[in-house]
Amino acid sequence: MDPRDMKAAIGAGLLSFPVTHFDAEHRFNAESYRRHVAWLSEYKAAALFAAGGTGEFFSLQPHEVPQVVRAAKEAAGATPIIAGCGYGTDVAVSIARAVEDAGADGILLLPHYLIDAPQEGLYRHVKQVCASVGIGVMVYNRDNSVLQPDTLARLCDECPNLVGFKDGTGEIGTIRQITATLGDRLTYLGGMPTAELFAEAYLSAGFTTYSSAVFNFVPALAVEFYTAVRANDRARCEAILHEFFYPFMRLRSRAKGYAVSAVKAGVRLQGFSAGPVRPPLVDLTAEEERMLQALIDRVKR
8 A cells, every 4th residue: 555545544534453363372363363353344444453552562473463464454355454563673674574565554663662762763763664665654652652743753754654643642732733743744643542532632632533442342332432523422422431431441440451451352252262362461350351241231232
């Protein structure tokens, strides 16, 4: 996919990132994963992120990432597939090239590993990844990889295939400066955990859309909420927040890592063999899965 087409695609509607399915021995379960991606594609996501954060990119071996991307492309039909990419610069470049060869329509560049880096280092890192591929690149602005507005502007000047900016900081003042300064040079996505809780604030700050984790297991509800946000139907948004998202937030907050584990549990509860999360994450308890099932039953459409 041409980077300009990727830029348009990711801004055209709701986005999501399928969990990566494993078997009982934590090996990639491509068959179940393809079935899940095909189901999600029926709900007309603008794009799906394969092997992203909720897809446990951090626990995948580099050679597994293009395997996941290839399986997603086989199942997604016309839905664009954006591949996760990350770690140090050399590894990120290697993954970027591998997923491009596997058919990815674009790349989501996740934060590098562990250590903080100065703005000049982040600039060189992003620029080298962008220069290594011909497909579009989106940067994920969070944790130890937070780009300042002037650094991002510099990258936009020098990297024509840098087309997206996904924010997970929640620093509305800074990101509003970015959207006001760079305008339509980039497509802007909200990327806070359980993004629906922040969707209205991000859209008011100039963001185009967001990525929904719960789309993994309640896609109809996720689409309904997105439609209400875009229509500025605050009454419907607040009703869904109280009915589903606030209770889900309380469950998700019970343990670190549940932002992934609770989503994967939801996928299993919807009948897919998604398997366990990989260590060091842990799965929900049996009681917590029963709580999640009750929540799904409450909003099932």
